[in-house]
Amino acid sequence: MIVLGAGIIGVSAALHLQERGRSVLLVDRGEPGSETSHGNAGLIERSSVVPYAFPRDLATLAAFASNRSIAVRYRPATLLRLAPWLARYWWNSAPDRLERQGRAILPLIERCIDEHRRWTAAAGTQALMRGEGWIELYRSPRALGQAVSAAAGLHGYGLAYDVLEPETLRALEPALLPGTVAGALHWRDPVTVSDPGAVTRAYAGLFAARGGTLVKGDALALQQDGAEWRLPTAAGDWRAAEVVVALGPWSGDLYERFGYRFPLAFKRGYHMHYAAVNEAVPQHPLCDAQAGFVLSAMQRGIRLTTGIELAGRDEPSDSWQLDQAETVARRIMPLGQRLDAQPWRGARPCLPDMLPVIGPASRHRGLWFAFGHAHHGFTLGPATGRLLAEAMTGMPAFCDLKPFAADRF
Numbered sequence: 001m002i003v004l005g006a007g008i009i010g011v012s013a014a015l016h017l018q019e020r021g022r023s024v025l026l027v028d029r030g031e032p033g034s035e036t037s038h039g040n041a042g043l044i045e046r047s048s049v050v051p052y053a054f055p056r057d058l059a060t061l062a063a064f065a066s067n068r069s070i071a072v073r074y075r076p077a078t079l080l081r082l083a084p085w086l087a088r089y090w091w092n093s094a095p096d097r098l099e100r101q102g103r104a105i106l107p108l109i110e111r112c113i114d115e116h117r118r119w120t121a122a123a124g125t126q127a128l129m130r131g132e133g134w135i136e137l138y139r140s141p142r143a144l145g146q147a148v149s150a151a152a153g154l155h156g157y158g159l160a161y162d163v164l165e166p167e168t169l170r171a172l173e174p175a176l177l178p179g180t181v182a183g184a185l186h187w188r189d190p191v192t193v194s195d196p197g198a199v200t201r202a203y204a205g206l207f208a209a210r211g212g213t214l215v216k217g218d219a220l221a222l223q224q225d226g227a228e229w230r231l232p233t234a235a236g237d238w239r240a241a242e243v244v245v246a247l248g249p250w251s252g253d254l255y256e257r258f259g260y261r262f263p264l265a266f267k268r269g270y271h272m273h274y275a276a277v278n279e280a281v282p283q284h285p286l287c288d289a290q291a292g293f294v295l296s297a298m299q300r301g302i303r304l305t306t307g308i309e310l311a312g313r314d315e316p317s318d319s320w321q322l323d324q325a326e327t328v329a330r331r332i333m334p335l336g337q338r339l340d341a342q343p344w345r346g347a348r349p350c351l352p353d354m355l356p357v358i359g360p361a362s363r364h365r366g367l368w369f370a371f372g373h374a375h376h377g378f379t380l381g382p383a384t385g386r387l388l389a390e391a392m393t394g395m396p397a398f399c400d401l402k403p404f405a406a407d408r409f
Contacts, residue, residue: 001025001392002231002243004219004254006032008196008378009370010246011203012385015119018212020393025238026207027217027231033200036248037378039271039346041285041294041305042193043134045379046113049157051101051354052375053093054086070328071292073321074310082310085265088352101354104403108383111398113191115382123202128195128299133188134285135164135173137181137332143290144183151185160188175280175333192285195299196378219247219254229366242366242392249313249347251371258364262357262409264372266347268309270322273301275336288332293325295332301339304329313347350374351409358388358404368392369406 003014006028014026026032055061064072079086092101120126138144148163162168164184170176172186193199208214217233222243224230229243245251252264285296292307306321322343329335351357351372361367370388373380387404390397 002027002229002238002240003246004028004222004231004244005246005248005250006200006204006214007035007037007246007248008033008200008203008381009248009373009384010244011200011207012115012381013244013246013370013388014212014385015203015207016382016385016389017392018207018210020389020395022393024207024212025231025240026204026212026214027219027233027238028214029216029218031201032204032214033197036346036348037200037381038197039269039305039344040196040378041287041303042196042296042298043285043294043379044112044116044129044191044193045376046109046189046191047133047159047161047187048376048379049102049106049109049154049159051098051105053098053354054090056090056093069292070321070324071290071307072310073308073318075312075315075318078311078315082265085263085352088263089354092353097353101403104400105355107399108380108387109376111383111386112379113189115386116191118382119203119206123199123206125199125202128193128199128202130192130194132192132284133160133186133190134192134287134294135169136185136187136287136289138183138185138289139181140290141182147185147289162186162188173283173286173333175282176286177331177333180332186284192296193378194297198299200378200381219245219250220257222254224258224364227365240366242368244368244370244388244392246370248371248377249349251349251369255361255369258361258367260361260363260406262372262406263352265350265352266311266313267350267374268311268313268345268347269306270309270317270319270343270345271303271305272322272326272343273298273303273339275301275339277334277336280334282333286332288325288328291325291328293329295329302335304335317343317345319343348374348377353408355404356380356384357406358384359391359401359406362407
């Protein structure tokens with residue numbers, strides 16, 4: 001089998017197929033985990049049991065419409081182009097539909113940590129992972145109260161969380177500057193990672209150590225040749241009966257060549273690393289709920305990861321969102337100098353029903369899709385790989401594949 005894309009989704013699919021006795025070729029144009037899988041906030045987000053929905057309250061919509069929100073930024077021309085997609089996103093975010101989508105993705109969310117941990121010891125990633133959860137900060141008592149009420153509404157999911165008053169929060173996060181935060185929610189179930197790109201590379205190394213083949217190549221060179229798929233690379237021509245498209249935001253560049261159309265849009269994000277001041281670093285990932293950014297202690301430094309920018313995948317970067325988030329972040333905790341020459345930018349591939357595409361293509365035998373995980377690619381990579389491998393090898397799947405079917409569009 002050939003897996004195209006060595007981000008967390010593709011690497012996980014390759015490992016799971018390998019564990020089920022298949023011979024697998026893993027292909028990427030660059031190093032594993034060097035694109036979207038590298039740039040996230042490092043969360044294995046077990047507590048995100050409700051998909052990221054389109055806001056439906058007027059106050060939030062008005063704030064976003066002004067285009068001065070740090071959490072959500074847009075290019076006006078892109079917004080016009082995305083209007084049909086946004087309308088479908090809004091429609092799918094109605095309470096009844098949102099509940100249905102949440103039930104569909106929940107089995108993957110519930111298994112996200114266990115599926116990562118199945119490879120932790122063998123891949124040697126223990127030192128990069130911490131099981132102490134993350135903290136959501138609120139700068140006003142009103143916002144904190146609303147968050148506490150929303151968290152109480154999730155009691156049926158068995159999630160562990162604590163409501164933190166400022167004194168308790170400061171004990172957990174001594175680097176926070178006094179008087180800047182009204183309180184917080186500490187979500188205790190998630191696992192955090194200090195270098196998500198390194199974790200993905202370690203999984204790819206495990207795949208290779210177990211006999212898998214990892215080569216550099218151009219996924220767009222894929223050709224259908226009778227009952228087989230052929231991929232020419234510098235290392236020779238490779239053939240397989242089945243191929244997986246796990247190219248993240250670049251998946252459309254390939255599937256459109258074979259006549260498929262999906263309503264794929266992009267929520268772009270940026271990150272920057274900062275030096276610590278007097279060894280003051282976040283003890284947990286800290287999410288500013290209002291501004292939508294996350295501060296995480298990474299191996300390179302303190303990473304600030306921004307919220308959502310609605311823009312074309314390859315449009316030029318815009319530093320406004322990161323600059324504004326940095327200004328707010330410096331009011332919350334000390335940050336030293338920037339450590340990166342330029343901000344990193346990535347594109348989260350998103351579908352309007354908030355569910356990824358996982359499963360077979362409808363018109364090409366042996367062609368499989370695994371993309372569109374939006375904010376949860378790193379979280380759901382290993383669980384997605386397992387579900388896909390079970391379907392490809394004819395084994396009983398741990399959950400229903402139908403909600404993720406390619407032909408639902």
